Amino acid sequence: MRGLVLAGTSSGVGKTVATLAVLRAAADAGHSVQPAKAGPDFIDPSHHAVVADRPSRTLDTWLEGDDGIRRNYHRGEGDFCVVEGVMGLYDGDGSSTAMVADALDLPVVLVVDAKAGMESVAATALGFREYAATADRDIEVVGVLAQRAHGGRHAEGIRDALPDGMTYFGRIPPTPDLEIPERHLGLHMGEEAPLDDETLAAAAEHVELDRLLATAREPPAADGPATSPKPRDSTVAVAEDAAFCFRYPATLERLRERAEVATFAPVAGDDLPECDGVYLPGGYPELHVPELADSPALDTLGDRAAEGLPVLGECGGLMALAESLTTADGERGEMAGVLPAEVEMHDRYQALDHVELRATGDTLTAGAGASVRGHEFHYSEATVDSDARFAFETVRGDGIDGDHDGLTEYETLGTYAHVHAESGAFDRFVDAL
Template sequence: MKGLVVGGVSSGVGKTVATLAVMRAFDEAGYDVQPAKAGPDFIDPSHHEVVAGVPSRTLDPWLCGTDGLHRNYRRGSGDVCVVEGMMGLYDGEVASTASVASSLGLPVVLVVDASAGMESVAATAVGFDRYAEETGQDVDVVGIVAQRAHSGRHESGIREALPDRLTYFGRIPPSSDLEIPDRHLGLHMGAESPISSNALDEAAGELDVEALLEAARKPERGIDPSPGRSDAPTRRSTEPTVAVADDRAFCFYYPATIERFRERAELVTFSPVAGDRVPDCDGVYLPGGYPERFAAELVSSGTLAELGDRARNGLPVFGECGGLVAMSRSLSTVDGDRYEMAGILPADVEMCDRYQALDHVELRAVEDAPTAGRDETVRGHEFHYSRASVDSDARFAFETVRGAGITGERDGLLAYNSIGTYAHVHPESGAFDAFLDRLAE
């Protein structure tokens, strides 16, 4: 499958809108699109899925490793893969859009804010192209999409200023209908605030689809697309059943995680917000999301209370970030409201006005835990606006090699047969395989 990376000169330049417009342009031209996202993200991929109609792949060398990055790319399908970058093209200490493009050998289409420039837009693109050469990075910037560029003289001035080696792929016209609302964890989810279809059609019509397809290329490195860390998962006559919370409060999970569960277990879903009963299962996965936005519904539904009872009776629960919040004793909002949560973990959580952690993380297991064996390391990422106060005798599965964790030095709060962590992990980390192995014992 051919692919290209839509990178940006900085955060906030309009990569998501440009990426969606490129996807729509390919779709309208009759090509099947596989969306993907460089770096850790759950929100941008939700917009990809609305437009492309298929889940977006996660491509992050820190979360997945180099083999896992290639594996996740190759497990996609379609005529062309459109990869949205993260932050600015070269930004990121342990993972960047540039590193993803370089690892896969994909060309970069650079999104440049053209709202107040013409020749300077071209100069910016030339600088980004030459920076790779100056720093010895194998990154191929092949051209630009001019974000917020007007037609006529504005557009022609940008096009004429570009050197021949850089292609002008088109523009994204300035339009309030192409703005996506945001909140403290980023943009609104795609199902909540889908971008105007008419505005997206207009933007797609300003792009040169055939030039984009000609620029796209296949990854240079071949690799078996079968799952990693458990390349040949043991199939048992009776597989464990995993219940996954899936609703507006618990919506931050990677499609690859669901794929791994389906490969190695029976998967059922339930909605704590809607008051679904906890399914008959061998273990529960509570992904991240927005439990603070739906705290009243979660309390009134009774599902968390039932989950707490089940966990105290031995049912394993694995919660990430928002899942950790839901597993705690209580949640206090920035408005001062306090809500009783599941009461599985010896912690009380408070929402804050500013984010408390934003980083790629690495955890080392200090004892055997539901998601890792002693001394094993797990890589993930964290981004949260809450902080947890834990009991003095609380037990932790991990020390934080990199990242903030729960206490700064520890993460993976343990209680009964359950674990809650601020780290989001990808299945390539091995954490979900370890969880499934323990459920099958």
């Protein structure tokens, strides 16, 4: 599957909208297109999925390693892949857009905000291309997609100023309807706030799709095959609704390869299904405190966890497993009460980083002494009891208390870290069922 990377000069330059316009242009032209996202984000991929009508692949060298992102890329479907970058092209020490493009040997199209520039857009693109050599990244910046650019003389000025070897791939017109509303943790999810279909289609008409398709190329295969543990005769219950919506497609794929998966929606009043283990992904439990407080699933989960049912909660899942959850406005609700912690939301984020955790003993996702890499981004703070037990020391990141992550009780583990299936954590979780 051929592909390319849409990278930004910085955060907020309009990469997501540009990516959606390219996805729409490809779909309108009858191409089977696979979206992907560099970095650990859950929100931008939800917008990709609405336009492309298939899940977006997560490509993060810290979470997956170079071989892992190659395997994950090649699990995609379609004849053309569009990878949206994270932050600016070179930003991020754990996993940057440049690192992902380097590992996949994909060409880079630079998304540049052209709102107040013409020839300066070319100068910016040239600087990003030449910087690759000094950044020790074997990447090729092949041209620009001009964001917030008018047509006519504005577009012509940008195209004509580009140096030899750099291509003009079109523009995204400055349109208020092409703005996605934001909240804490980033944009609204794709199903909540999709872009106006007609407006996106109109923007897609200004994308030079044929040039993009001609530039795309096939990445190398992974050096080694993925491990293939045997399936088990087990059922994993996975929470799936507006409160638990942060999950990587590869995670669900891995769980389904190894076990039966039964989804349930605590916010909608579903009870916990019959199962041998439970996975609570992250999401927005703070937006659904009353519904979760009244959810029969959390009551049942509390009882089953006390009986020794293995339960894994990530970030929002950790919050739902706590004694209580209090919003930034002071609304408090009782949660499952499995983990000895009171969780409170804040107006400012409490942690944002790639993380590395070292297991202090055998736990649901790692053996004693093993390291697990993940990502944390949360606005909540967990105040734990004095006798709380932790499964991990934090080698990098903040975790729950600055030094530890992985609050544990019975056979339940709650972490602020999101991990990828390539980490092996979910294989160990299934093996524990």
